[in-house]
Amino acid sequence: MFVLDMDWRAGEKGRAMLRKHGIWILVAALGAVALGVVALSRGEQINALWMLTAAVCTYLVAYRYYSRFVAEDVALLSGNRVTPAVAQNDGLDYVPTNKYVLFGHHFAAIAGAGPLVGPVLAAQLGYLPSILWIIIGAVVGGCVQDFIILVMSTRRGGRSLGEMIREEFGQVAGVTAQIGTFAIMIIILAVLALIVVKALAHSPWGTFTVAATVPIAILMGLYTRFIQPARIAEVSIGGFVLMMLATVGGQYVAASPTLAPWFTLTEVQVCWVLIIYGIVASTLPVWLLLAPRGYLSTFMKIGVIVLLAIGLVLARPMLEMPATTKFIDGTGPVWTGPVFPFLFITIACGAVSGFHALISSGTTPKQIADERDARLIGYGAMLMESFVAVMALISACVLNPSIYFTMNSPGAVVGTTAESAATAVTKMGFPADAQEIKHTADQIGEASIISRAGGAPTLAVGMAHIFSRVIGEHLMAFWYHFAILFEALFILTAVDSGTRSGRFMLQDLIGGAIPAFRRTSALIPNLVATTLCVAAWGFFLYQGATDPLGGVNTLWPLFALSNQMLAGIALTFATVALIKTRRARFAWVTGLPAVWLLICTMTAGLMKIFSPDPALGFVAQARAYSAAIAEGRFMGPAKTVDQMRQIVQNGWVDAALCAFFVVMTLVVVLIGVKTALAALKDADATARLDPSYVPSI
Amino acid sequence: MAELAHVLKLVRDGARLMVGVQSYEAYLTHMRAHHPDREPMTEVEFFENRMKAQYGEAGKGGFRCC
Numbered sequence: 103m104f105v106l107d108m109d110w111r112a113g114e115k116g117r118a119m120l121r122k123h124g125i126w127i128l129v130a131a132l133g134a135v136a137l138g139v140v141a142l143s144r145g146e147q148i149n150a151l152w153m154l155t156a157a158v159c160t161y162l163v164a165y166r167y168y169s170r171f172v173a174e175d176v177a178l179l180s181g182n183r184v185t186p187a188v189a190q191n192d193g194l195d196y197v198p199t200n201k202y203v204l205f206g207h208h209f210a211a212i213a214g215a216g217p218l219v220g221p222v223l224a225a226q227l228g229y230l231p232s233i234l235w236i237i238i239g240a241v242v243g244g245c246v247q248d249f250i251i252l253v254m255s256t257r258r259g260g261r262s263l264g265e266m267i268r269e270e271f272g273q274v275a276g277v278t279a280q281i282g283t284f285a286i287m288i289i290i291l292a293v294l295a296l297i298v299v300k301a302l303a304h305s306p307w308g309t310f311t312v313a314a315t316v317p318i319a320i321l322m323g324l325y326t327r328f329i330q331p332a333r334i335a336e337v338s339i340g341g342f343v344l345m346m347l348a349t350v351g352g353q354y355v356a357a358s359p360t361l362a363p364w365f366t367l368t369e370v371q372v373c374w375v376l377i378i379y380g381i382v383a384s385t386l387p388v389w390l391l392l393a394p395r396g397y398l399s400t401f402m403k404i405g406v407i408v409l410l411a412i413g414l415v416l417a418r419p420m421l422e423m424p425a426t427t428k429f430i431d432g433t434g435p436v437w438t439g440p441v442f443p444f445l446f447i448t449i450a451c452g453a454v455s456g457f458h459a460l461i462s463s464g465t466t467p468k469q470i471a472d473e474r475d476a477r478l479i480g481y482g483a484m485l486m487e488s489f490v491a492v493m494a495l496i497s498a499c500v501l502n503p504s505i506y507f508t509m510n511s512p513g514a515v516v517g518t519t520a521e522s523a524a525t526a527v528t529k530m531g532f533p534a535d536a537q538e539i540k541h542t543a544d545q546i547g548e549a550s551i552i553s554r555a556g557g558a559p560t561l562a563v564g565m566a567h568i569f570s571r572v573i574g575e576h577l578m579a580f581w582y583h584f585a586i587l588f589e590a591l592f593i594l595t596a597v598d599s600g601t602r603s604g605r606f607m608l609q610d611l612i613g614g615a616i617p618a619f620r621r622t623s624a625l626i627p628n629l630v631a632t633t634l635c636v637a638a639w640g641f642f643l644y645q646g647a648t649d650p651l652g653g654v655n656t657l658w659p660l661f662a663l664s665n666q667m668l669a670g671i672a673l674t675f676a677t678v679a680l681i682k683t684r685r686a687r688f689a690w691v692t693g694l695p696a697v698w699l700l701i702c703t704m705t706a707g708l709m710k711i712f713s714p715d716p717a718l719g720f721v722a723q724a725r726a727y728s729a730a731i732a733e734g735r736f737m738g739p740a741k742t743v744d745q746m747r748q749i750v751q752n753g754w755v756d757a758a759l760c761a762f763f764v765v766m767t768l769v770v771v772l773i774g775v776k777t778a779l780a781a782l783k784d785a786d787a788t789a790r791l792d793p794s795y796v797p798s799i
Numbered sequence: 800m801a802e803l804a805h806v807l808k809l810v811r812d813g814a815r816l817m818v819g820v821q822s823y824e825a826y827l828t829h830m831r832a833h834h835p836d837r838e839p840m841t842e843v844e845f846f847e848n849r850m851k852a853q854y855g856e857a858g859k860g861g862f863r864c865c
Binding site: 193 | 845
């Protein structure tokens, strides 16, 4: 870019350069200082604003320079290439759309529970490893993936990732990737539902509030259908007011001796309620429940993210969690495994998310008016997602570590009373006080905060902590349940719309053998496919809800692993497509993150299967408990022989699933490497449908 | 004022597209320009069409990220 500066007078040239880059040098310097404070402070607490500043400055510089390099030099974006939205404009699915409007659409579609939960779980290592990976992983990995896949799909008529892989890599890789995607979706639905189970069990206030969203959404649906059609704003505002009333009303339900028992459910009960709900909600007409609840969850998600950002700036909380804890040795209570590779698995969506590749090749590419908009939409929306992850990490780290570990350790470690939890957490090296544990539970209006794993309750306490610093302590219980409602709401929306998508995928798969199954409006195939789909995620949900070892610490790594594997596949595809279009010299842009993710996921996958440590390896775990059963001795934390048998069964099932993911990824990636090697040898190879191919000059 | 109205329209369009409803005006403009012979859908029909597309029978769409 300096070469293009045609001015020959040196002074003038320098001034022009300063005008162009000066502000960015300042942003970069500020970011470097903030990052220095975050990384180098030892033993003294730092303000959360340093973390926020380090993140935002890095994002700005990365967007200005790196995304521009990717856009102009790697992807060769041009305003002259006609996009599908323009070429196939039908006013419905293919519509040229304003880039800011489309940015909002894309961000709302990629943002979910992942970037909120992953960082909370990873906080057991301290804030430093997590913040570094969230920032670096996003700017060189996640954002590049979302952006490049969006461009590639736009140039291929808006095709999905699965279709593109089939076209470029062949039938075997395409079908493997599609089956893998279905399996990943089942695990996602199970782990999301498990987060809701962990958040709502034994919490009448939370259960009432979340349950109330169902009749509220139905009211909204009926209103939209029969009274005022197509008025999204007014029906959403009405629904939001009712929801806030339900959140306030929840405390009276929890205090009422007659009503409270109705809404006080065990984990297994919440689990069954969700399974039945999943079947019913995904077969009802969409206007009645799904669509109106979609409004509430989408707008509330965006609203709370904005609110949290404002709250953080106003509250300027200190980070109570140390930069690193002793658990970087891999012995943490929240999940087991060393920093490499498990940090890069656990953080998941806030740094890189394979599922975004599906969104980037979904509805967004069909609405891009000008190819160059993809930079803001693809790269920019993922920066925003990463920022959400940073805020989630901050929310977990502003809590006293003793509270954090009390909430996130399995019951087997911390017991069930404030005293036992205080003793256990103090033994971990975080001086805990039983009174403080009880006091925190009182403040948020819950019976107990002990072993509320899954990320959502911790995030909710952190958010309540931040908001109450701004507005006042007396509202803490309201903010806690507001935050729980916010998370449960959009998780449930993902669960029922995901079940619907899964049902269609299954009907399509079974329809290959029995054509009558493809009729999506017919009742029997509909019910059979829905039940199969719910049974699949319900199996893993039930396994997680009843797992004596805690559930989340098994299911989250499985989900995160498969999600990062999908990212590895998407980035491999992008790399091969670059090589095929004669841009092999830029293949490192997607190739390096692909290689890194594949190294991490393969290592983690093999460790989860084969590690001899029963706390880490599924097979070792199953063997250890089998041996204990055979010898007739009890092995904690299981309390009965049945529980021990259950752990054995879980171990084998999870090992098999893990092996399936590893093999699936290897198959697709190896076919990709073969395709790339063939393309390098063949002078005429071009990616089949990429019209951006320019013969080498 | 014109600029403010434009920004408000963007916010409104953005919020509606977040829940899967494209701009009805854009649809009308398209229909008038390219298919003047066909009767366009009414706003309510358009709204229902978009809702069906989002929670689609094709197995696509509707799924929000994790």
